[in-house]
Amino acid sequence: MKKFLISFIAFLVLLSTSVCANAHGWRGGYGGGWRGGWAPFAAGAVVGAVVAHSYYRPAxxxxxxxxxxxxxxxxxxxxxxxxxxxxxxxxxxSGWQRVITN
Structure with a gap:
């Protein structure tokens, strides 16, 4: 249950960062490109570290x-x-006898 909850939260965080990154839309045309910045990649790295830590914890x-x-x-x-x-x-x-020695 705990792994499912962590995975679901990671999915929601990744989904929310991708929505925020695409909020301004595609600056289309031939000269345009995506200018989302580094925030989605940083959020993905943090979420990936949390998920990896939850699955690969030492015994x-x-x-x-x-x-x-x-x-x-x-x-x-x-x-x-x-x-x-x-x-x-x-x-x-006749049977053994136990003797205490010093």
Missing amino acids: PIYYGPPAYYYPPQNVAAFCPENGLYYPQTQACP
Whole structure:
């Protein structure tokens, strides 16, 4: 809806500047020419900049939730049946025991 409204306003501004430029009519004949000045071109440039800005706006930046830092816990897995910790043995039939190390 916003883009349509901006485009419609731009159309009305361009239409009004062209009507104002042609208000004095064509100074016809073989030696005459259009003497509308620079106003319609300036208005067109301004309206063009507004329309281009409305269509080519940069994407919004979204920030994620803050990352919380959890220090590594000193926990190891101990197998009481083998008497070994996890890296030394891969299986523990009786179940692993968590041990807090310092």
